Amino acid sequence: MPRVGLFITCVNDALYPETPKAVVRILERLGYDVDFPAAQTCCGQMHANSGYREDAAALARSFEQVFADYDAIVTPSGSCAAMTRDQYPHLTGTDIGRRVYELSEFLLDVAGTEDVGARFPHTVTYHPTCHGTRALGLGDKPLRLLRAVEGITLVDLPAADQCCGFGGTFALKNTEVSSAMLADKCRHAAGTGAEYLAAADNSCLTHIGGGIARLDHQPGPRGPRPIHYAEILASRA
Structure with missing residues (x-):
């Protein structure tokens, strides 16, 4: 089996530790040993998108050093995975992004499984994020994994391909546009x-x-409760 390193991302480290824990439970359930290199930091996406290329390049080089010895780097973040593939080559010339997998990519393309043994007896709708859809080309990979979950009821999200309006610093720099996009997304979600x-x-x-x-x-x-799909895949409720 490949040596797997877990890249949790700074957002999850600070706010959503249950998501990377869920990734570990899923991968260990499938027989993988997962390492967590404690020296990992931010991928540099915010810096690169805001024009701070030198700072972003320094973080990219740090990422390369921390994850150099892993065959596969798994992350529960399409946007951070896209950063390593799309921007690292321009920042440092590295190709380490080819070893970085968003969770659904690893499960389907490396582990070769759609059914991870999950059970989640609830009604769920799915929002395909922009980086996952447009930058990584995930397609229906997360949905294929969710469809295999025992007890789940999946309902379609109207206008699912529309951005939620976040876009990192976009939400700060273009507040009114972002808020309008968010209102549409929330209305569609509540309507499901x-x-x-x-x-x-x-x-x-x-x-x-x-x-x-x-x-x-x-x-x-009332709107639905937000949840990372990894936490659904890790559930055996």
């Missing part, structure tokens, strides 16, 4: 009647979750 809204990036789920929390104080249907 689902208990949970799953996605592959907790950054997007943070944005959507904030919008849904505000929506819950208004007349109309």
